[in-house]
Amino acid sequence: MxxxxxxxxxxxxxxxxxxxxxxxxxxxxxxxxxxxxxxxxxxxxxxxPPICHLHAGGNLYREISVEQCIELLEQSIDSVRLYPHTLNKRPTLIVVPHSDGGDPMALLSRLEQIRTVYQELVAKDEANQVLGNPLDYFKLYSRDDLEKLKSAEQVDCPQDYDQWLIPFAQFADLEGIKYPVVAVNEFGWSVxxxxxxxxxxxxxxxxxxxxxxxxxxxxxxxxxxxxxxxxxxxxxxxxxxxxxxxxxxxxxxxxxxxxxxxxxxxRMVEFKAAYVTQWAQNQQWWPEVIFHGPRGTPNGMAQLTPYSNSIFQLHGMTKDITLFDGGLVASNSLTSQPQLPSRLVDKIAQGWCESVRVARSNRAIEHMSRFVPDYASAIEFGTPLYGAQQIPGSxxxxxxxxxxxxxxxxxxxxxxxxxxxxxxxxxxxxxxxxxxxxxxxxxxxxxxxxxxxxxxxxxxxxxxxxxxxxxxxxxxxxxxxxxxxxxxxx
The missing domain is CATH 3.50.50.60 (FAD/NAD(P)-binding domain)
Structure with missing residues (x-):
């Protein structure tokens, strides 16, 4: 009724x-x-839990379906329209290192499908154009393309992919990655x-x-x-x-x-953390960079999220950085509430022990320096962003x-x-x-x-x-x- x-x-x-x-x-x-x-x-x-990325297309996650990617795209557009002053408008680079078993070209078909849906959404309603021109949703870069950018000087306010990629071309280990590199308009999102x-x-x-x-x-x-x-x-x-x-x-x-x-x-619950660092040597505008890697292994994904004044947030999808032993738990027949280990519940309720915070932050810096060698000079810069998220089902x-x-x-x-x-x-x-x-x-x-x-x-x-x-x-x-x-x- x-x-x-x-x-x-x-x-x-x-x-x-x-x-x-x-x-x-x-x-x-x-x-x-x-x-x-x-x-x-x-x-x-x-x-x-930490939020730093809009996930407008789900390109960080190779394992999810195209249908989920399109859902995330549509939901992201609506969310930005509801919260119009929350975006950090810089692209994201998707990079596949040699230490990862993936093929960067495997992303292409999905990116094209997502771009087509974005074009259709913008054609339906111009207000949906919150991720830039649909024709520019993503761009591929070869090794030669990046070598050409090495000698370029970045402008004060980067406007296109080439300008955003200059510091990556200059500081990333270009020998250690597969090509092409994908630049995509998955923007940052400020919690x-x-x-x-x-x-x-x-x-x-x-x-x-x-x-x-x-x-x-x-x-x-x-x-x-x-x-x-x-x-x-x-x-x-x-x-x-x-x-x-x-x-x-x-x-x-x-x-x-x-x-x-x-x-x-x-349902399941997973505890994760990201680490706040400062790389004072850097004076340029960086895109977000995702170095893919098998989750939970020493070669797990590394994520570099930039902010002003050389502040960067780091994820490292290894068990001693972003992931935690016992950090993924499931409910049972007695309760709908998955039970995290007490040491992780204590982190949520009471905060971090300084020695653990510093040790994990430094491991995150070390992990990132495998792909951006000069990042080894960065320092930990305070409280991690952390929390637990639920995942319905199994x-x-x-x-x-x-x-x-x-x-x-x-x-x-x-x-x-x-x-x-x-x-x-x-x-x-x-x-x-x-x-x-x-x-x-x-x-x-x-x-x-x-x-x-x-x-x-x-x-x-x-x-x-x-x-x-x-x-x-x-x-x-x-x-x-x-x-x-x-x-x-x-």
Whole structure:
């Protein structure tokens, strides 16, 4: 049964978890007049696993299907339109070293398919052109092409692939890689500017209430509603609230709420970390660079993510850098919550031991120096970006996932990549027909033809200056360099 507009106005939704999934869902609902409480146990929003890359096409992942790549492309475009001041517009290089068994030409067919879909999306709606001209979605570089760039001088603000690739041509070990090298417009994505955008917009929305430092203790069904018992940590007070709908957006702890809701679900959880380093020798604008390698081996993928002032974030897909022994765990028949080792849970809850942080950061620097020899002069530069992500089901290669539903007006958001969060939110309001009834009363076609900008006037009206200022504040409060919050690229 479709509810009328007055009934919708009276309905109340609890969103449990204020990471990118919960914050985006709360924003999506509140922008459309749905009353939401966003419940987050930490003292601010979107402070979970590291996000540095948009994944607009999934080119980092050779193992996933073309269908997943296209899903990630479409979801990424929508996410950028919702959060327009969060991109770092620099290309990504996909590099296959000789130490990897892959063939760089194997990427070509998939890249062409993704480019075709991007062209179709832009032809359908010009506002979808957030990744540059579709014809320029990717470009191939031979060894001769890179040798020619070695003697070039980079301009202050690189505008095309050639200009972006100059430092790579000059500093990378060109003997150690296979050709061609692929440059693709998979842009950077700032987790701090995402957090700032969501927080600023939610503050302006009268239908949203953000309850930080508040932990869910229990939930029960009472008279066809969910009764949530919440504990507000600063005041040490416990309260109960009733809701018509509950959205579980608890990230790697989603299984805890599943258990409380008696809604079992199979999933995995994986703990990962990326390391903040400074390469003072570098004074150029770098693209992001992905050196492919077999996951979990000493030759695992190396990822170089650039920021201003010679700050770089490093991933190394080896067990002593980004991956951890016991870091990938699965749920069981007794609980929907996979159990990470206590040492990893302690990292999430209490932070890092300095000696471990320094040792792993230095191993990340050493790993990158295999491909960019001069990177050996870099230094570790503070707290890693870290956290755990959930993967629904039993396929640890799954990257495009969004939401699943249980009975009794209960949904769980199960994004693996942050760019899937808006898609999950849209499916929730469609499944529960929340926004549909409002749109019908307003005389529109269930909102289906409304643009993302029209649906989200508050979030899309934020200025870049507002977002960057708030993001820099969040970076400092969380102990990270402000460069991670600043705009990088053109």
């Amino acid at each position: 479709t509810l009328n507009i007055d009934q919708i106005a009276q309905k109340k939704v609890a969103v449990i978890g204020g990471g990118i999934a919960g914050a985006t869902t709360a924003l999506h609902l509140a922008e459309q007049g749905i009353h939401i409480d966003l419940i987050e146990k930490n003292d601010s929003l979107v402070c979970g 701090f500017r995402i957090a700032a955008s969501a927080m600023l917009a939610l503050e302006k929305l009268p239908t949203s209430r953000v309850m930080v430092s508040t932990k869910l203790v229990d939930m029960t069904r009472v008279n066809d509603q969910w009764q949530l018992t919440l504990h507000h940590q600063p005041s040490n007070t416990t309260m109960q609230h009733d809701y018509d709908y509950v959205i579980n957006a608890c990230g790697f702890e989603t299984g805890i709420v599943d258990d409380l809701a008696d809604a079992p679900r199979q 396929d640890d290669t799954l990257r495009a996932a969004d939401v699943s539903f249980s009975e009794k007006n209960y949904a769980r958001i199960e994004v693996v990549k942050g760019s899937s969060a808006l898609e999950a939110a849209k499916k929730i309001v469609s499944q529960w027909q929340l926004v549909q009834s409002v749109a019908e009363e307003a005389g529109t076609a269930a909102g289906a033809n409304r643009s993302i900008e029209a649906i989200h006037p508050i979030s899309c009206a934020l200025s870049e200056q507002q977002v960057v200022e708030k993001a820099q504040q969040l970076a400092v409060e969380r102990g990270y360099p402000i460069e991670l919050a600043q705009v990088y690229g053109k």
